[in-house]
Amino acid sequence: xxxxxxxxxxxxxxxxAMDVMLARDPNVVxxxxxxxxxxxxxRCTEGLQAKYGKSRVFDAxxxxxxxxxxxxxxxAYGLRPVVEIQFADYxxxxxxxxxxxxxRLRYRSAGDFTAPITIRMPCGGGIYGGQTHSQSPxxxxxxxxxxxxxxxxxxxxxxxxxxAAIECDDPVIFLExxxxxxxxxxxxxxxxxxxxxxxxxxxxxxxxxTVPLESASVxxxxxxxxxxxxxxxxxxxxAAAIETGIxxxxxxxxxxxxxxxxxxxxxxxxxxxxxxxxxxxxxxxFGAELTALVQEHCFYHLEAPIERVAGWDTxxxxxxxxxxxxxxxxxxxxxxxxxxx
Amino acid sequence: xxxxxxxxxxxxxxxxxxxxxxxxxxxxxxxxxxVRRPPVxxxxxxxxxxxxxxxxxxxxxxxxxxxxxxxxDPQLLRRGLxxxxxxxxxxxxxxxxxxxxxxxxxxxxxxxEAIAVAHALALDSGDMCFPTYRQQGxxxxxxxxxxxxxxxxxxxxxRDPMKGRQLPVMYSYKRAGFFSISxxxxxxxxxxxxxAMAAAIKGDTRIASAWIxxxxxxxADFHTALTFAHVYRAPVILNVVNNQWAISTFQAIAGxxxxxxxxxxxxxGIASLRVDGNDxxxxxxxxxxxxxxxxxxxxxTLIEWVTYRAGPHSTSDDPSKYRPADDxxxxxxxxxxxxxxTHLIAIGAWSEQEHEAAQKELEAQVAAAQKQAESYGTLxxxxxxxxxxMFEDVYKDMPEHLRxxxxxxxx
Ligand SMILES: Cc1ncc(C[n+]2csc(CCOP(=O)(O)OP(=O)(O)O)c2C)c(N)n1
Ligand SMILES: [Mg+2]
Numbered sequence: 004x005x006x007x008x009x010x011x012x013x014x015x016x017x018x019x020a021m022d023v024m025l026a027r028d029p030n031v032v033x034x035x036x037x038x039x040x041x042x043x044x045x046r047c048t049e050g051l052q053a054k055y056g057k058s059r060v061f062d063a064x065x066x067x068x069x070x071x072x073x074x075x076x077x078x079a080y081g082l083r084p085v086v087e088i089q090f091a092d093y094x095x096x097x098x099x100x101x102x103x104x105x106x107r108l109r110y111r112s113a114g115d116f117t118a119p120i121t122i123r124m125p126c127g128g129g130i131y132g133g134q135t136h137s138q139s140p141x142x143x144x145x146x147x148x149x150x151x152x153x154x155x156x157x158x159x160x161x162x163x164x165x166x167a168a169i170e171c172d173d174p175v176i177f178l179e180x181x182x183x184x185x186x187x188x189x190x191x192x193x194x195x196x197x198x199x200x201x202x203x204x205x206x207x208x209x210x211x212x213t214v215p216l217e218s219a220s221v222x223x224x225x226x227x228x229x230x231x232x233x234x235x236x237x238x239x240x241x242a243a244a245i246e247t248g249i250x251x252x253x254x255x256x257x258x259x260x261x262x263x264x265x266x267x268x269x270x271x272x273x274x275x276x277x278x279x280x281x282x283x284x285x286x287x288x289f290g291a292e293l294t295a296l297v298q299e300h301c302f303y304h305l306e307a308p309i310e311r312v313a314g315w316d317t318x319x320x321x322x323x324x325x326x327x328x329x330x331x332x333x334x335x336x337x338x339x340x341x342x343x344x
Numbered sequence: 345x346x347x348x349x350x351x352x353x354x355x356x357x358x359x360x361x362x363x364x365x366x367x368x369x370x371x372x373x374x375x376x377x378x379v380r381r382p383p384v385x386x387x388x389x390x391x392x393x394x395x396x397x398x399x400x401x402x403x404x405x406x407x408x409x410x411x412x413x414x415x416x417d418p419q420l421l422r423r424g425l426x427x428x429x430x431x432x433x434x435x436x437x438x439x440x441x442x443x444x445x446x447x448x449x450x451x452x453x454x455x456x457e458a459i460a461v462a463h464a465l466a467l468d469s470g471d472m473c474f475p476t477y478r479q480q481g482x483x484x485x486x487x488x489x490x491x492x493x494x495x496x497x498x499x500x501x502x503r504d505p506m507k508g509r510q511l512p513v514m515y516s517y518k519r520a521g522f523f524s525i526s527x528x529x530x531x532x533x534x535x536x537x538x539x540a541m542a543a544a545i546k547g548d549t550r551i552a553s554a555w556i557x558x559x560x561x562x563x564a565d566f567h568t569a570l571t572f573a574h575v576y577r578a579p580v581i582l583n584v585v586n587n588q589w590a591i592s593t594f595q596a597i598a599g600x601x602x603x604x605x606x607x608x609x610x611x612x613g614i615a616s617l618r619v620d621g622n623d624x625x626x627x628x629x630x631x632x633x634x635x636x637x638x639x640x641x642x643x644x645t646l647i648e649w650v651t652y653r654a655g656p657h658s659t660s661d662d663p664s665k666y667r668p669a670d671d672x673x674x675x676x677x678x679x680x681x682x683x684x685x686t687h688l689i690a691i692g693a694w695s696e697q698e699h700e701a702a703q704k705e706l707e708a709q710v711a712a713a714q715k716q717a718e719s720y721g722t723l724x725x726x727x728x729x730x731x732x733x734m735f736e737d738v739y740k741d742m743p744e745h746l747r748x749x750x751x752x753x754x755x
Contacts, residue, residue, distance in 0.1 A: 036590075036591070036593065037591050037592045037593055039355070039593075040357075040361075040592065040666055041591070041592035041593075041665060041666045044591065044592075044660070044661075057353070057355040057357075058352070058353040058355065061353075061355045062355070062592075062593045062597045063597070064559075064562030064593075064597055064598055064599060065529060065530075065559045065560050065562045065563060065590060065593075065598065066562040066563050066564065067563075068563075068564055069562065069564075092527065092528070093528060093529075095528070096563060096564060096565075131448035131449070131511075131723075132511070133509070133510055133511035133514070133527065134509065134510070134527065135511070135526070135527025135528055136511075136527065285749075286745065315734065315735065315746075315749045315753070316738070316745060316746060316749060317734055317735055317738050317746070318509070318738070320508060320509045320734045321448070321500055321508055321509055321510055321511055322500035322504065322508030322509070322723065322728040322729055323508055323509075323728070323729065323730075323731045323733070323734045326731035326734060326753060326755070327734060
């Protein structure tokens, strides 16, 4: 029997995931700034407090360190907290609790205590949010041993991954590309956004399902070139493939770290060419790790140097947002360079 | 069997929600003129009562009463009134410009104008404020900050002094004692303490003024700032603007229930006051008192300004979803502009006619500044700082990798 599906935006899909888990598991609690009565500044938790009560879904003081620190404590008790950091740009006050505590609790206590917590945070630019509402800090998390870092690119994956993250016994950093909340944005900021209701990945099963962690998806099969990417850049890469006419195979990592190495290695071995794309700044970005992995595992299959497309190494500007954002033109140019050699 | 009932999680709630009036008795207001004014060299612990009372000067009829009613020059009061009116007009026009998509975003300070304006007029030139995004009154109260330039920042146009890099309202005016605004809450609060410590290290006579909202006091930086300010007796005024709301969360979620934010200060060994933030005279008098303490090496003062965020949090917010639509109309401390106007008229230093004339004149001033600023472009018409400038100021001198990236962009 195929499960009943409904068209959902990414916001509705995330809400549905939390709704399903709040209903299934009495140990799940949801909190963060503005998430309770109001339902979050992006509305991801709208209606959940009314449905599950104030001791399951509640507002938190403006203290990211406090939000994550209490989540670690609740996890130690046996709960599964799902906390929201209002913007990824504001996780920094929680760094110590994430890096020194949540990530290492299992290791340092030899499994005596664990931190089964999910830390949601909207990330990425494209909304004229300036430097404090646009960052993509995934590489800061992938560098920390013990964390799982996840970034969905569509409503279907968002719900399945969030459920998998909540059920996971490790701390999961759940990054939500806010530019994808309402539609598959492809980098053409001057065109109207296509809503998720017009996209097949906006069809989301109503009940419980998971998209397993550590599994990438072949978002678009192709033969000439492999694109390794995640989040907003999946759709930007798709636009670049269409516009350049290059038959690119687009791998959507979904789980950034730990990742599904086989899927990307198999693809690069098949195409012999590789372009790594992310919105985050270039230097020491996660693209550097991906490039190194491809080099280690696919060196003898590569026919051209690996190309990297990323945000420039500057803070995210406001007015010059579209000169900063690695849109389809920049991605397409990298495709062409990778094909020329 | 346990003798205890099961534990329960307590989550504070405001009394008012959409469709249900707020019971403002939680504010614990003191009558105007009732709260004592200690000498500036008072011991911090001796301000304990002041952290729970409310310093007020203007009574309901507009008279200035009690020990905090200093003989304030009517000239200064008129200046303050005009600056508050200008701030409100400025905000109203910028909100319209935002709706017209000339700028991406805006934040108003409706209802809170007295705090920044009276504070600015009570500080000396050379003092340094570390504001949040809601203290535009600090700039608009000054004669030496050009409104045209401020609007260019808001429009992100080719004359934006922040070179297009910052969200609208994230001004920086070192020459006007206004530190660069960060989007990250509370970070500036501890930095103000550091600036004040530097003034003390260098034997300066300038002081710092730190700003934070009720909501952001939950951040660790706030508490750290109190500790450092106390330990080093830093010459700093620690301002907590309690406008009752932090986006959708009521001040009880920040820890205001059953206590006050001023009480945090006393607990840390800092002289603290809780003051009517909608009372221009009280704000001015309390700021003078705190500044005097700082300048006399008597250390920091924490002031909680009690006020109300009358507008939405920002242009991205819709408060009708979480609080009564007419809440401000019932807020017992009223409108700061109306209150100062009533006082000035009562003492014969102002009239309805002058008020109307000032309103028209200021509207024309702001409109003219906006017109001029728009002639240098708006966010949507393409007249903005060049993309090449995006790579500047990351470092003092541009390293090779940024030069290469700029070249790649082809600008
Ligand atoms: C570190 C950090 N966390 C969260 C935010 C998002 N945010 C911006 S303003 C705001 C509310 C602040 O409320 P308050 O401190 O009371 O100031 P007010 O807006 O009332 O002036 C929040 C949560 C932020 N900017 N920085
Ligand atoms: Mg507030």
